[in-house]
Amino acid sequence: MSTPLAEAATPLFEVFVRSKQGLDHKHVGSLHASDARHALTLARDVYTRRQEGVSIWVVPSNAITASDPALKSDNFDPMASKVYRHPTFYDIPDEIGHM
Amino acid sequence: MYTQALDTAINANTTTVTVDSFQKTFLERIARDEKIEPQDAMPEAYRKTLVRQISQHAHSEIVGMLPEGGWITRAPSLKRKEILLAKVQDEGGHGLYLYSAAETLGVTRESLVDALHSGKAKYSSIFNYPTESWADIGIIGWLVDGAAIMNQVPLCRCSYGPYARAMIRICKEESFHQRQGFDIVRSLCEGTPAQKALAQDSVNRWWWPTLMMFGPHDSDSPNTEQATDWGIKRISNDDLRQKFVDVTVPQAKFLGLTLPDTAIAWNAERGHYDFGKIDWDEFWRVVKGDGPCNAERVADRVTAFDDGRWVREADAAHAAKVALRNAQVTATV
Numbered sequence: 001m002s003t004p005l006a007e008a009a010t011p012l013f014e015v016f017v018r019s020k021q022g023l024d025h026k027h028v029g030s031l032h033a034s035d036a037r038h039a040l041t042l043a044r045d046v047y048t049r050r051q052e053g054v055s056i057w058v059v060p061s062n063a064i065t066a067s068d069p070a071l072k073s074d075n076f077d078p079m080a081s082k083v084y085r086h087p088t089f090y091d092i093p094d095e096i097g098h099m
Numbered sequence: 100m101y102t103q104a105l106d107t108a109i110n111a112n113t114t115t116v117t118v119d120s121f122q123k124t125f126l127e128r129i130a131r132d133e134k135i136e137p138q139d140a141m142p143e144a145y146r147k148t149l150v151r152q153i154s155q156h157a158h159s160e161i162v163g164m165l166p167e168g169g170w171i172t173r174a175p176s177l178k179r180k181e182i183l184l185a186k187v188q189d190e191g192g193h194g195l196y197l198y199s200a201a202e203t204l205g206v207t208r209e210s211l212v213d214a215l216h217s218g219k220a221k222y223s224s225i226f227n228y229p230t231e232s233w234a235d236i237g238i239i240g241w242l243v244d245g246a247a248i249m250n251q252v253p254l255c256r257c258s259y260g261p262y263a264r265a266m267i268r269i270c271k272e273e274s275f276h277q278r279q280g281f282d283i284v285r286s287l288c289e290g291t292p293a294q295k296a297l298a299q300d301s302v303n304r305w306w307w308p309t310l311m312m313f314g315p316h317d318s319d320s321p322n323t324e325q326a327t328d329w330g331i332k333r334i335s336n337d338d339l340r341q342k343f344v345d346v347t348v349p350q351a352k353f354l355g356l357t358l359p360d361t362a363i364a365w366n367a368e369r370g371h372y373d374f375g376k377i378d379w380d381e382f383w384r385v386v387k388g389d390g391p392c393n394a395e396r397v398a399d400r401v402t403a404f405d406d407g408r409w410v411r412e413a414d415a416a417h418a419a420k421v422a423l424r425n426a427q428v429t430a431t432v
Contacts (some may be wrong), residue, residue, distance in 0.1 A: 084182045084279070087277050090279055090281070096281070
């Protein structure tokens with residue numbers, strides 16, 4: 001086992017994998033690595049062992065700014081009353097077909 | 100920027116064979132339906148074409164906010180006002196998705212916005228027509244957004260990954276736009292004779308400009324073939340226009356509206372509706388800057404940009420202040 005101090009000094013990276021060409025990269029997890037290049041190698045070994053990807057992005061975890069989970073209702077609940085943003089809000093007669 | 104790899108290849112081996120083989124490999128990738136991503140090598144002309152097309156598309160989204168934005172305060176009910184507000188907000192979002200996609204090709208947002216403001220960049224000719232009545236908001240949603248969807252759905256399969264993904268997002272949101280427009284037109288058509296007349300007047304004014312949105316005839320669009328080879332264009336202008344007419348004629352009939360073209364008739368032999376001749380002089384006039392609202396639209400964009408300068412400056416000043424404060428806190432710790 002390595003010492004806790006050494007572990008803490010290894011930066012954390014978030015890993016994003018594109019599962020199929022043309023799709024967005026999706027967050028799959030994170031890992032510790034000495035630098036970005038090393039993180040890519042490790043991410044390949046950890047997250048694409050069963051051909052889960054065609055491309056990998058790694059981003060230093062401390063470069064990510066996240067929304068506050070405690071503000072979830074403030075942030076997202078107001079959209080619940082804006083149902084008119086969805087196409088299904090509008091009745092389209094059958095004769096018109098797909099719109 | 101992202102085409103650097105290609106430049107390197109040419110420099111490393113100055114024979115044209117290298118270039119030809121690169122072009123060949125590139126076209127083969129596209130023929131296999133592979134997506135081209137920002138870090139991939141790509142022909143300079145492919146990059147340029149995409150920057151032009153995606154930025155024109157982005158400009159169209161934000162200039163498109165102008166003819167509709169003017170009606171937000173004049174919407175006939177709170178419900179319609181909320182819907183229109185949401186729609187115009189969406190258009191701003193679509194502009195953002197597309198500017199971001201263009202930026203992956205190594206151009207700056209500032210240079211694209213400059214090109215719009217100086218009149219160098221084009222945007223969809225349709226937004227250079229005035230919105231004279233509330234019915235126009237319905238007709239824009241039904242016809243203009245309907246035509247845009249026709250044009251945009253094939254772009255979801257475009258060879259350039261960031262553009263294709265932006266288009267998927269946009270198309271999902273676009274369906275609401277068309278349906279809310281149809282809903283407005285339908286309400287007017289089922290309303291008083293005066294309301295119905297308002298809808299008819301609006302169709303009369305917007306029908307031809309909408310057909311022009313698909314661009315020149317295939318025989319007059321020399322870039323189509325190249326754009327098709329590159330997987331940027333999947334369906335030709337004329338085919339898309341025909342598809343739009345075929346879908347829209349029955350809808351107009353359902354609404355009891357007359358399309359302002361006496362040549363419209365079902366052609367059983369072709370399996371399509373025939374329609375009349377487009378006034379291409381008008382199209383080119385509007386594209387080249389001499390439409391009813393070209394000057395007004397660009398002036399409004401420039402004013403909006405200038406009026407927003409203090410917000411951008413205040414934002415930057417605030418960010419600098421926070422950064423300084425954080426640095427001081429770190430220093431004391």
